[in-house]
Amino acid sequence: MSKIVLTGAAGALGGRLRAPLARLADTLVSTDLAESLDGLADNETYVKADVGDAAAMMELIEGADMVVHFGAIPDEAPFEEILHSNFLGAYNVWNAAQKHGTRRIIYASSIHAMGMYPKTVQITTDMPHRPDTFYGLSKCFAEDMASMYWDKYGLEAVCLRIYSASGPVQNARALGSWLSYDDLIQLVEKSVTSPITGFAVIYGVSNNDRSPVDNSKASFLGYRPKDNAEDYAAEILAKTPVADPQDKGQMCHGGPFATVPLGVSGVQFIKKMSEGN
Template sequence: MGMRVLITGASGVVGTLMRPRLRREGRILRLLDLVPPAPPEAGEAVEALTGSVTDPDLMARACEDVDAILHLGGISRENGWADILEVNIGGTQVVLEAARRAGVGRIVLASSNHAVGFRTVEPELPADSSPRPDTFYGVSKAAVEALGSLYHSRFGMDVICVRIGSCFERPPGVRGLSTWLSPDDGARLFEACLSCPSPGYRIVWGVSGNTRRIYSLAEAQALGYRATDDAERFAAEISGPAPTGDEAHYVGGPFCTTPLGEPN
């Protein structure tokens, strides 16, 4: 029987980028999203479920016979408090509880730099810096980390929270030259999270080895992650002004000035 990995939010930006990169011989990817995942390609071992991470019955089925979970599902930008609370915080608790009941021992939770968005920019910012969220979205990611800590401490589950910078095919603008996590490096990092023996509870930065990087790689490297990409190769192609004022001073960039509770 191969390893079965549940990916929530599998039709989202990061989930779509990770799906082909996390394929392995003998591995089954169970894909869950509100948007039905794309049909399997030839030879691709996938199982698809459609629905919300807030649905306990669906999550119970999704966690059956699963070895590990990559929890990417949720609202990925600022939004109204009620939706953020229900989907990002409530949904994560539903996922963790379903995993506990099913005996899933390894959970990787997608956190964000916005959990610490009001920390000032500094070289090698530690991955476990205490929360200073910049939005309701950032609050939800701090809560995701806290829930992961709770389920590790109470039930002994291995939980790794990845504070993702900006995971896209290319760095999104000038700020992205420091925050970018290349899709290939993202897959390398998630593989390290899935395979590291007995990690316990960890918080790591999800970032590539960028020349302009402000985030520490030490914590992710301790899991076995080795970044090979650098956003600097895109620098000449990226136009637009560099961040100024609070957007340059704080880790969260433009999220630190976006109106609270308004979709962005």
């Protein structure tokens, strides 16, 4: 294809997508709030821009065949901050894509759109939202907007409910929720190259024996995850205390995000837990 726009290109996940996406298009336009990016591909350009700036998104997305939208606050935060980057940012991307005739948006949604469901419930892609934070609520908004723009304008969207994207598995929760970086790249590549997607919601998980989600509807993409968190199970479980069934942080799909007060960083909460504070 001619042009792909990647938002959130300086982020932990967006940064891993730059090289694979550059191989799929004549031009990759990467954007984020960083001043610059190192290691640009020969066909990659970088533009510093705020997804909350409507004019900037309108200019960037002009001529794009697809947008891979990973640009947002990746954590719980005060509502006003989430409103700008996650709610308004998503609207600006969809509005610009529709105005310019972009074919498809691949969106970094999150399990936190469903975070208050108990882990004893295997969640599907067609169950009602049940967000755990303002952050999760922003993902619900963008998914519903994606559905509306598909129904109204035929703008395709693949919403990837990413669970726990990381390197090696770090904790017991990730034995079910892990998404390896290699499987993340495969999932995004398949979302870009699939001939037809319409509006789709897909769970971003690897081929885990303990996966708590039903991802059967991802098969049409050709997504076949290769990694399995069970490879880490013996080591992880040997050092994991018995779970407390009264602790929503252990019993809900959203993990610690199910317990933090609204507006308080879930990432910092997890860090304090890991440090024993």
